[in-house]
Amino acid sequence: MKTNTIELLKNRRSIYHLGKNVSLENSEITKLVKEVVKESPSSFNAQTSRVVVLFNDQHLKVWEIVEENLRKVVPTEEAFQATQEKINSFRAGYGTILFYEDEEVVRGLQENFALYADNFPIWSEQSSGIASVNVWTALAENEIGASLQHYNPLIDSDVANEWNLPSTWKLRAQMPFGSIETPAEGKAYMDDEERFRIFE
Numbered sequence: 001m002k003t004n005t006i007e008l009l010k011n012r013r014s015i016y017h018l019g020k021n022v023s024l025e026n027s028e029i030t031k032l033v034k035e036v037v038k039e040s041p042s043s044f045n046a047q048t049s050r051v052v053v054l055f056n057d058q059h060l061k062v063w064e065i066v067e068e069n070l071r072k073v074v075p076t077e078e079a080f081q082a083t084q085e086k087i088n089s090f091r092a093g094y095g096t097i098l099f100y101e102d103e104e105v106v107r108g109l110q111e112n113f114a115l116y117a118d119n120f121p122i123w124s125e126q127s128s129g130i131a132s133v134n135v136w137t138a139l140a141e142n143e144i145g146a147s148l149q150h151y152n153p154l155i156d157s158d159v160a161n162e163w164n165l166p167s168t169w170k171l172r173a174q175m176p177f178g179s180i181e182t183p184a185e186g187k188a189y190m191d192d193e194e195r196f197r198i199f200e
Contacts, residue, residue, distance in 0.1 A: 012137040013187070015145025016086075018093035018178035022144055026055050026095075029144075033097060036138045040131040043123035046109055049131040050100035050169050058163075062098070062174065063091040065158045066151050073154070090149065093178030097146075098159070099132050101125070104168035128172045136175065145180035148173050 024032070030053055037051055054062055067087050074080040090096070101124045110117040132148055139146050152171040159171060 008137050008141055012133070012140040013145075013184035014147040015180050015182075015184055016089050016147060017180075017182035018089065018145055018176060019181040020092070020094045021179035022094045024142060024144070029053070029095065032138055032142070033135055036134045037131050040127070040134045042127040042130075043120070044109060044113070046105055046124075046127075048101050048105045048124045048127050050102050051131070051135075052098040052100070052163060052165070054096045054098070055094070059093070059095045059176075060091060061162060062096050062155075062159065063087055063176075065155050065162065066090075066174075069151070069154045069158065090147075090174075090176035093176040094144075095177055097135060097175040097177065098171060099128055099173045099175065100165075100169040100171055101128050102166075102168055103170050104166075125172070132173055132175065139177055143180065144177050146175050146177035148175055150174070 022029075033051060033053055037049055038047075040049065042048055067084070070083055070087070071080065074083055103124075106120050106124045109120045113120075136146050136148065150173055152173070156171050159165070160167070160169070
């Protein structure tokens with residue numbers, strides 16, 4: 001049995017201590033993200049995923065937006081301290097990838113295939129998950145650490161305005177990435193008997 005894929009998946013971990021010591025050029029990272037997303041499956045091959053890649057000051061700007069919006073909802077400065085540290089860890093990275101789903105495409109599928117209308121939003125979420133984990137794994141293969149964050153919908157409006165994004169794009173996740181300054185700790189696994197059922 002070939003296990004290359006399993007090894008790649010094991011290598012994909014949530015990395016929170018990020019740095020800027022990335023060996024790939026911005027153009028190489030951009031090409032990698034594009035190719036991975038294009039090859040990621042979607043229901044009816046609808047290709048609902050949309051992606052924004054942020055480098056340099058643009059990367060810093062998204063975490064400034066996150067910080068500004070969280071300050072409005074975190075009740076005290078003391079409580080905000082832990083939040084601030086977390087944001088700073090993402091800001092310390094090399095870049096950020098924003099994952100979107102195009103709701104206009106989803107609505108079109110619902111209209112054209114009414115029998116499956118209730119399922120298309122679910123399938124869209126699955127497509128987003130597939131695209132994000134595939135990008136995450138590809139970054140890890142290139143020794144770039146990342147994690148998947150979800151500050152949506154709190155930041156949706158400000159982010160859309162900042163980068164003039166279509167109103168039909170729905171933000172699903174943010175992926176800060178960079179050099180792996182501290183590797184992830186060991187991963188715990190639940191008992192296989194609780195998770196799998198095999199019938200032959």
